[in-house]
Amino acid sequence: MRANPLDYLGSQVAEWKQAGTYNNLRILQGPSAAESRYDGHEVINLASNNYLGLTTHPKLIEAALEATRKYGAGSGAVRTICGTMDLHMQLEERIAKFKNVEACVVFQSGFTANAGTVSSVLTPEDHVISDALNHASIIDGCRLSRAKIHVFPHSDMKVAEEKLAALEGVPGRKLLITDGVFSMDGDIGNLPALVELAEKYGAIMMVDDAHSSGVLGRNGRGTIDHFDLHGRVDIQVGTLSKSIGVLGGYVCGSKDLIEYLYQRARPFLFSTSHPPSVAASCLAAFDILEEEPERIEQLWVNARYFKAGLVDAGFDTGISETPINPVIVGDTALAHRFSRELFEAGVLATGIGFPTVAKDKARVRTIVSSTHTRAQLDRALDVFRTVAKRMSIL
Numbered sequence: 001m002r003a004n005p006l007d008y009l010g011s012q013v014a015e016w017k018q019a020g021t022y023n024n025l026r027i028l029q030g031p032s033a034a035e036s037r038y039d040g041h042e043v044i045n046l047a048s049n050n051y052l053g054l055t056t057h058p059k060l061i062e063a064a065l066e067a068t069r070k071y072g073a074g075s076g077a078v079r080t081i082c083g084t085m086d087l088h089m090q091l092e093e094r095i096a097k098f099k100n101v102e103a104c105v106v107f108q109s110g111f112t113a114n115a116g117t118v119s120s121v122l123t124p125e126d127h128v129i130s131d132a133l134n135h136a137s138i139i140d141g142c143r144l145s146r147a148k149i150h151v152f153p154h155s156d157m158k159v160a161e162e163k164l165a166a167l168e169g170v171p172g173r174k175l176l177i178t179d180g181v182f183s184m185d186g187d188i189g190n191l192p193a194l195v196e197l198a199e200k201y202g203a204i205m206m207v208d209d210a211h212s213s214g215v216l217g218r219n220g221r222g223t224i225d226h227f228d229l230h231g232r233v234d235i236q237v238g239t240l241s242k243s244i245g246v247l248g249g250y251v252c253g254s255k256d257l258i259e260y261l262y263q264r265a266r267p268f269l270f271s272t273s274h275p276p277s278v279a280a281s282c283l284a285a286f287d288i289l290e291e292e293p294e295r296i297e298q299l300w301v302n303a304r305y306f307k308a309g310l311v312d313a314g315f316d317t318g319i320s321e322t323p324i325n326p327v328i329v330g331d332t333a334l335a336h337r338f339s340r341e342l343f344e345a346g347v348l349a350t351g352i353g354f355p356t357v358a359k360d361k362a363r364v365r366t367i368v369s370s371t372h373t374r375a376q377l378d379r380a381l382d383v384f385r386t387v388a389k390r391m392s393i394l
């Protein structure tokens with residue numbers, strides 16, 4: 001019998017398990033909500049990106065059911081063959097209007113929106129100037145484009161400018177790219193300064209607002225609205241999978257940009273479009289952003305309350321400015337152990353370690369939603385304090 005050529009994978013997995021850094025999948029046995037059932041335990045959910053509780057909003061559920069009855073379960077093809085439904089077009093128009101831009105294209109996910117866009121607008125002769133903590137999908141898009149990648153330390157405007165200045169007179173286009181809100185630290189990108197730099201050095205400006213849409217700006221319009229930079233960001237990416245509560249990603253910008261992506265973005269061309277239920281429930285979600293602004297207000301009330309509780313208890317929440325709050329403990333194995341013990345005590349918060357974050361900055365990440373009650377937040381804080389003391393983290 002031949003030796004198993006994939007043996008090395010098993011050895012690697014065994015090594016991770018030994019080191020305590022292997023990530024077990026938690027199994028959700030019901031809806032994603034403020035309190036959910038995972039692996040047979042009822043826990044307060046501080047791990048999901050369901051910022052506004054829209055995953056279970058009756059209007060989204062009803063829209064999905066109605067669209068399924070009317071259009072069926074799937075779209076049948078990629079967008080460019082025959083899988084573009086009127087619902088897909090309505091959603092793109094709706095988002096473009098909401099974001100105050102000429103046009104929008106919806107992708108299957110935020111990941112494919114970033115990877116598909118960066119890889120198709122740049123060529124190997126071009127340059128990307130990218131924040132060190134930008135999302136993996138941006139990094140993959142940069143690699144796929146084979147453009148030259150120039151990384152600046154996280155939010156370091158001085159080095160970002162040096163990188164741009166060094167490229168003056170060098171052939172090729174320049175793309176300056178940042179996350180709007182950084183998903184591991186919860187800080188807001190310095191968009192006003194980056195926009196100035198892009199304008200000064202003639203670079204294309206691109207922002208990934210995955211964690212800012214539905215969170216920052218009027219009715220959750222994102223960082224461009226938050227900083228009042230309308231018309232000064234060339235490519236805006238967002239996701240429909242986080243605060244919108246469903247699935248998908250989108251790119252907003254000029255009509256030329258969107259028409260170009262319709263012709264060249266590979267996930268758009270070569271992967272099937274969303275089921276009608278997805279497009280319809282996303283449309284319903286944008287109605288809710290406009291009709292129920294109190295959800296976003298409550299999200300921020302909850303975020304401030306929970307952060308104050310963590311800081312009062314003595315935890316290090318780093319540089320967070322949003323509903324994402326890391327609780328930094330340092331060692332990767334310790335972060336994973338902390339997360340497991342919190343879970344046993346009734347709180348779900350993800351352990352995140354190297355290589356997702358720096359080796360000495362491993363953490364348990366918390367994200368509150370608008371739907372957490374004060375009692376749930378108090379209970380979660382109590383669990384954090386008790387478990388941390390027992391583990392000598394506090």
Ligand SMILES: *Cc1c(COP(=O)(O)O)cnc(C)c1O
Pocket residue numbers: 109110111112114135137179181183208210211239240241242247248249
């Ligand atoms: C989650 C996330 C994405 C990916 O979005 P999906 O819709 O889940 O694929 C992209 N960028 C950032 C910054 C994210 O946090």
